[in-house]
Amino acid sequence: MPRKNKCRPFIPDPQQMKLAPSVSGNTINGLGEEKVTKPKVVYWASEPNEIPHGKMQKWFYTVDPCLPDFAQERQKRLEIQNMPLPPISAKASEYTSDIWSEKLDKFVTGGICEKIGVAELDQAWVFEGYSATQSRIILTGGQHEFDNIKRVPEPAAGAEVMRQYTRAANSAMTVAAWLHNEGWEAKPLTGPMASTVTMIPAAVAAGFGELGKHGSIINPEFGSSFRLSAVLTDAPIPLSKPASHGVDDFCAACRVCEDACPPFAIMPEKKTVRGINKWYVDFDKCLPFFNEHQGCGICIAVCPWSLPGVGLNLAEKLERKRNRVN
Numbered sequence: 001m002p003r004k005n006k007c008r009p010f011i012p013d014p015q016q017m018k019l020a021p022s023v024s025g026n027t028i029n030g031l032g033e034e035k036v037t038k039p040k041v042v043y044w045a046s047e048p049n050e051i052p053h054g055k056m057q058k059w060f061y062t063v064d065p066c067l068p069d070f071a072q073e074r075q076k077r078l079e080i081q082n083m084p085l086p087p088i089s090a091k092a093s094e095y096t097s098d099i100w101s102e103k104l105d106k107f108v109t110g111g112i113c114e115k116i117g118v119a120e121l122d123q124a125w126v127f128e129g130y131s132a133t134q135s136r137i138i139l140t141g142g143q144h145e146f147d148n149i150k151r152v153p154e155p156a157a158g159a160e161v162m163r164q165y166t167r168a169a170n171s172a173m174t175v176a177a178w179l180h181n182e183g184w185e186a187k188p189l190t191g192p193m194a195s196t197v198t199m200i201p202a203a204v205a206a207g208f209g210e211l212g213k214h215g216s217i218i219n220p221e222f223g224s225s226f227r228l229s230a231v232l233t234d235a236p237i238p239l240s241k242p243a244s245h246g247v248d249d250f251c252a253a254c255r256v257c258e259d260a261c262p263p264f265a266i267m268p269e270k271k272t273v274r275g276i277n278k279w280y281v282d283f284d285k286c287l288p289f290f291n292e293h294q295g296c297g298i299c300i301a302v303c304p305w306s307l308p309g310v311g312l313n314l315a316e317k318l319e320r321k322r323n324r325v326n
């Protein structure tokens with residue numbers, strides 16, 4: 001029996017649903033497709049008129065959150081994104097792996113982001129219609145203030161998401177500017193608008209954590225309570241190791257997010273999506289609630305891994321359990 005949910009039943013706004021396209025977002029995402037294919041931009045297109053759900057994307061901005069923070073953060077993000085990067089220095093720096101890693105870690109110790117990692121760019125992450133020739137992708141993560149994000153689905157939580165997207169944009173631009181100064185070309189991908197690469201699988205490869213049942217990454221330190229941005233480059237920065245801390249088995253036995261999701265969008269079992277068996281969120285069920293609640297985020301906030309102080313202990317406990325079994 002699912003737990004009581006104060007947001008159920010959810011009846012989507014008929015004005016919004018009039019804008020739904022005939023094609024399912026799950027079809028666009030490749031749900032049920034056995035073949036490995038490139039991802040398609042399903043939402044947050046920079047040109048909404050170019051995607052089937054573009055009218056719904058535009059409708060998102062008509063919902064008034066009655067909080068000035070939204071407009072202010074959007075404006076701040078725009079200014080950051082439009083800041084010119086410095087020219088690429090003539091001499092490309094060559095460092096040992098340790099020095100590259102040390103330099104990268106400074107973005108975390110300096111408070112630009114809370115996590116940073118590097119993966120080899122896999123062409124399977126590049127959106128259909130986009131191209132990326134760089135060999136590496138650097139991912140940064142900006143953690144939400146939990147006291148704000150726990151207020152989901154109130155607008156205060158959506159405003160916190162906006163703030164972290166602004167920080168994410170700033171971190172991508174700052175890392176790209178640093179690389180230019182080091183003599184390496186770099187392309188910042190600032191989010192939330194989909195651009196060039198789907199970031200979640202890249203962040204998994206860059207050691208951020210594992211995909212959870214709610215379709216977001218789970219990291220032991222931050223749970224799912226963070227936002228991503230990325231930088232594409234050829235700088236020979238050492239790659240991070242993917243990390244596993246027992247999330248997959250944990251999610252199989254947990255249903256907190258399933259019960260908390262008002263429109264029942266979180267699927268209880270893994271699905272095949274473009275040739276990969278993975279956790280999947282029903283796009284068509286999630287989107288109307290997401291649009292009507294400034295981005296929702298309930299599944300992220302209720303996930304036990306996201307609760308402050310819980311994730312690292314949980315990971316340790318699961319590791320001890322694994323060691324006992326093996």
Ligand code: SF4
Binds near residue numbers: 302
């Ligand atoms: S709430 Fe539970 S099932 Fe959902 S992602 Fe978090 S751990 Fe996994």
Ligand code: SF4
Binds near residue numbers: 266290
């Ligand atoms: S973001 Fe989507 S999947 Fe997550 S709780 Fe909200 S409606 Fe459900």
